[in-house]
Amino acid sequence: MTNLSLQAVKKAFGPVEVLHGIDLEIAAGEFVVFVGPSGCGKSTMLRLIAGLEEITSGTLEIGGEIANSLPPAERGIAMVFQSYALYPHMTVYDNMAFGLKISGMAKPEIDQRVRRAADMLQLTPYLDRHPKKLSGGQRQRVAIGRAVTRDPKVFLFDEPLSNLDAALRVATRIEIANLKEAMPDATMVYVTHDQVEAMTLADRIVVFNDGHIEQVGTPLELYTQPANLFVARFIGSPA
Ligand code: ADP
Ligand code: MG
Numbered sequence: 001m002t003n004l005s006l007q008a009v010k011k012a013f014g015p016v017e018v019l020h021g022i023d024l025e026i027a028a029g030e031f032v033v034f035v036g037p038s039g040c041g042k043s044t045m046l047r048l049i050a051g052l053e054e055i056t057s058g059t060l061e062i063g064g065e066i067a068n069s070l071p072p073a074e075r076g077i078a079m080v081f082q083s084y085a086l087y088p089h090m091t092v093y094d095n096m097a098f099g100l101k102i103s104g105m106a107k108p109e110i111d112q113r114v115r116r117a118a119d120m121l122q123l124t125p126y127l128d129r130h131p132k133k134l135s136g137g138q139r140q141r142v143a144i145g146r147a148v149t150r151d152p153k154v155f156l157f158d159e160p161l162s163n164l165d166a167a168l169r170v171a172t173r174i175e176i177a178n179l180k181e182a183m184p185d186a187t188m189v190y191v192t193h194d195q196v197e198a199m200t201l202a203d204r205i206v207v208f209n210d211g212h213i214e215q216v217g218t219p220l221e222l223y224t225q226p227a228n229l230f231v232a233r234f235i236g237s238p239a
Contacts, residue, residue, distance in 0.1 A: 001028035001185050002063040002076060004049060009058035011044055018044055020211045021058065028063075031180050031188045032220035033198045035234060036208030042191045045208075045210070046156045049189065050079050063153065078152035082159045084143035086131040092118075092126040096146045110149075117148035120182050121175055137168035141175055148179070158191040161197065173197055195236050207231050 049070035226232035
């Protein structure tokens with residue numbers, strides 16, 4: 001069980017500060033959704049947590065340990081992006097197993113992890129297929145399954161469904177809700193600009209605007225007690 005804590009976290013690219021001192025506590029096992037307009041800093045937040053970008057100032061703690069300069073591989077984090085980078089020449093099974101093979105894991109352990117992830121994401125019938133024979137939603141489930149095989153403590157999702165058409169988006173959202181139920185100990189941070197995804201998946205929603213947090217709360221709190229007009233408009237509450 002791993003919690004995340006950000007204290008006065010700032011991020012600048014050259015002279016341009018894009019996160020202006022973020023304070024945020026994410027509990028172990030929590031599913032937190034980041035929403036906010038394009039360019040407000042959501043992806044940058046995930047990249048800082050994953051260690052793909054360095055924090056300019058402030059403190060990031062992962063599981064109670066200061067992680068500001070911890071290498072990404074030591075953070076116990078898996079990230080799922082909008083564009084699922086699958087290897088076209090490998091089967092679904094091999095796409096999910098590849099990273100584990102590279103890490104030198106024993107074959108029986110790899111097999112167990114791949115089959116468990118496939119089962120969790122309804123991918124068992126497709127293990128021998130190549131990605132080009134799959135729908136977009138199935139491909140994104142393989143990308144999520146690949147993250148699951150790494151058994152991370154923390155999952156970061158950056159708009160994982162935004163490339164999918166509406167029907168697949170709903171189906172894949174349900175798979176993610178199932179994943180959340182199946183892995184209650186995993187901490188999940190999920191970026192979306194889709195209100196329905198945010199309201200249905202989140203334990204708590206964080207509303208970002210221009211590099212700062214407008215409000216943090218449960219979907220119901222944000223809907224019934226938006227802190228300001230910005231939040232009300234974003235959540236779609238009848239303010
Ligand atoms: P969001 O994911 O909310 O759309 P981002 O986190 O991608 O927003 O971007 C936040 C701001 O940081 C934007 O103004 C973006 O242009 C800027 N930014 C992001 N990455 C870089 C980078 N590598 N170099 C310079 N500016 C960047
Ligand atoms: Mg983004």
